Amino acid sequence: MSQNDLYCFLILFSLGNAVITSSDLLELAIDMAQNVTTKDRFVRLLNTIRNIIPCDAVVLLKRQGQELKPLAQTGVNPELLGRRFEIQFQPRFKVITQSQVPVRFASDSELPDPYDGMLQGIEGDLPVHACMGFPLYADEQLIGVLTLDSLTPGVFDEIPAKTLEVIAAVAAASLKTAILFKKLESHTEHFQNVVSELTKEALIKDGGELIGKSLPMQKMQQELGLVAPSDFAVLIEGETGVGKELVARTLHRKSNRAKGPLVYVNCAALPENLIESELFGHVKGAFTGADKDRAGKFSLADGGTLFLDEIGELPLLAQSKLLRALQSQEIQAVGKDQVEVVDVRVIAATNRILKDEVEAGRFRSDLYHRLSVFPICIPSLRERLGDITLLAGYFIEQSRRKLGLVQLLIDDEAIEKLETYDWPGNVRELEHVMNRAALMARSDKQMQKGMTRIKAYHLGQLQRSTQVNKEAVQAVNLVADNTSQQTSVALSNLKEATEAFQTQRIHQALAVSDYNWSQAARALSMDRANLVRLAKRLGIEVTKQLKN
Numbered sequence: 001m002s003q004n005d006l007y008c009f010l011i012l013f014s015l016g017n018a019v020i021t022s023s024d025l026l027e028l029a030i031d032m033a034q035n036v037t038t039k040d041r042f043v044r045l046l047n048t049i050r051n052i053i054p055c056d057a058v059v060l061l062k063r064q065g066q067e068l069k070p071l072a073q074t075g076v077n078p079e080l081l082g083r084r085f086e087i088q089f090q091p092r093f094k095v096i097t098q099s100q101v102p103v104r105f106a107s108d109s110e111l112p113d114p115y116d117g118m119l120q121g122i123e124g125d126l127p128v129h130a131c132m133g134f135p136l137y138a139d140e141q142l143i144g145v146l147t148l149d150s151l152t153p154g155v156f157d158e159i160p161a162k163t164l165e166v167i168a169a170v171a172a173a174s175l176k177t178a179i180l181f182k183k184l185e186s187h188t189e190h191f192q193n194v195v196s197e198l199t200k201e202a203l204i205k206d207g208g209e210l211i212g213k214s215l216p217m218q219k220m221q222q223e224l225g226l227v228a229p230s231d232f233a234v235l236i237e238g239e240t241g242v243g244k245e246l247v248a249r250t251l252h253r254k255s256n257r258a259k260g261p262l263v264y265v266n267c268a269a270l271p272e273n274l275i276e277s278e279l280f281g282h283v284k285g286a287f288t289g290a291d292k293d294r295a296g297k298f299s300l301a302d303g304g305t306l307f308l309d310e311i312g313e314l315p316l317l318a319q320s321k322l323l324r325a326l327q328s329q330e331i332q333a334v335g336k337d338q339v340e341v342v343d344v345r346v347i348a349a350t351n352r353i354l355k356d357e358v359e360a361g362r363f364r365s366d367l368y369h370r371l372s373v374f375p376i377c378i379p380s381l382r383e384r385l386g387d388i389t390l391l392a393g394y395f396i397e398q399s400r401r402k403l404g405l406v407q408l409l410i411d412d413e414a415i416e417k418l419e420t421y422d423w424p425g426n427v428r429e430l431e432h433v434m435n436r437a438a439l440m441a442r443s444d445k446q447m448q449k450g451m452t453r454i455k456a457y458h459l460g461q462l463q464r465s466t467q468v469n470k471e472a473v474q475a476v477n478l479v480a481d482n483t484s485q486q487t488s489v490a491l492s493n494l495k496e497a498t499e500a501f502q503t504q505r506i507h508q509a510l511a512v513s514d515y516n517w518s519q520a521a522r523a524l525s526m527d528r529a530n531l532v533r534l535a536k537r538l539g540i541e542v543t544k545q546l547k548n
């Protein structure tokens with residue numbers, strides 16, 4: 001075969017292969033519609049094009065301002081992907097990007113080829129070859145370029161314009177999808193980072209450390225360490241101000257979901273008719289006022305933790321809906337037909353004794369069992385021997401920093417006063433007392449320069465209540481010693497007599513239950529919250545007497 005014959009044969013062979021059928025194009029379109037990753041989509045695009053149009057190199061480039069950045073290639077040295085081509089200095093790219101339709105360069109075109117020296121298997125400048133470029137448009141904006149190179153001159157000449165249009169459209173759609181995906185991915189990543197930053201900040205707000213070395217606190221810390229990494233629902237019980245929310249935050253922070261959101265819901269603050277929508281979301285038009293779709297707290301907590309505070313206040317109807325969501329991990333927005341699968345860990349808290357609520361028919365027993373897979377009962381402050389001083393020190397240090405004081409100390413008399421008070425408002429009350437005392441101490445003219453010291457009188461009214469408490473405890477001790485007949489009271493009417501009897505019985509129950517209000521309430525067959533209310537009305541403030 002002569003040189004000329006060989007050349008003719010090559011052209012014929014190439015043209016023969018370049019006969020593109022509509023099924024090839026259909027295959028290309030279907031292939032691109034597959035749900036694959038961006039990287040795979042590009043590889044498939046280039047391979048399919050290479051199968052349809054015989055060529056030696058295909059390169060997909062994305063426009064970035066005045067540059068073209070190669071995203072995927074076949075047939076060119078891999079280092080190409082590290083290059084950026086400034087359009088104005090690349091004549092072929094300049095022509096392609098200024099065109100609205102695919103451009104076929106003459107085989108003997110004088111314009112330098114951007115891939116000179118990079119085509120696999122070819123050393124140095126590219127010889128005479130076929131080269132074609134597709135400008136890729138989306139919404140009339142140039143978003144990239146697709147180039148085809150073949151060492152066989154003229155090989156692209158016979159491809160019908162319609163075929164080139166289809167290839168350009170598919171490649172542009174593929175690139176547009178990839179750009180959109182990338183944008184969405186980076187938005188999602190950005191928002192995830194924002195969520196985890198905000199969550200982290202909220203979790204360590206005001207220190208966020210769980211202070212306490214008393215035995216009940218050590219036991220609770222151990223329990224927290226055990227349950228935190230699991231996905232079990234946790235029910236946190238305890239009096240007001242004992243640190244239920246802090247424990248919930250600690251649980252989340254120590255869990256495998258720490259990077260996910262911690263979403264807070266105050267069940268007591270939800271209007272009854274909006275509870276379902278708050279928890280599960282709603283679609284536009286689901287009810288009057290629903291002017292747009294709104295995600296519920298469950299959706300927002302997906303991948304993280306949902307903290308249902310004051311769960312004891314949730315009405316029965318809402319309880320059954322919550323139970324269904326917990327059982328199936330599926331939620332249904334109000335007004336929506338489809339269900340949504342969520343991955344949420346629930347932590348609930350209450351200052352009621354939920355078991356009693358179940359017995360009283362105010363709380364569903366099945367929901368109670370579901371939530372209390374792992375119950376954590378936070379002891380009241382008066383049960384935590386030694387923790388009052390520790391916590392006082394912790395809050396003093398916080399105040400010192402907030403107030404910009406060099407040194408803030410507390411004297412022994414003040415500590416004693418703190419230790420003998422019964423703290424019905426628990427840690428929160430102690431925190432407020434210490435903050436107030438720090439302010440009082442700071443403005444005390446008697447303080448030495450540079451040194452601020454909290455004295456007993458800076459603590460305010462605790463002294464009076466302690467005094468009352470001491471008297472009350474003495475009275476209770478008498479009762480407990482079965483010498484109640486000695487506590488004769490002059491009773492002028494039935495109301496006074498009843499109140500005196502109630503006072504006596506409450507003191508007695510408190511003394512017997514070691515001043516644990518929950519236990520005392522059980523002993524009196526009462527709801528704890530009701531007992532506290534009644535005690536308050538009767539003016540009972542009991543301080544546990546420290547045993548020496």
Ligand SMILES: Nc1ncnc2c1ncn2[C@@H]1O[C@H](COP(=O)(O)OP(=O)(O)OP(=O)(O)O)[C@@H](O)[C@H]1O
Binds near residue numbers: 211238240245246
């Ligand atoms: N062990 C602790 N260490 C440090 N700070 C604590 C501790 N327990 C509680 N606190 C602080 O006391 C305050 C009250 O705590 P928290 O809000 O968690 O109580 P709660 O049990 O949820 O109260 P309520 O029943 O009123 O909702 C918060 O400022 C919290 O940071």
Ligand SMILES: [Mg+2]
Binds near residue numbers: 244245309
């Ligand atoms: Mg709380």
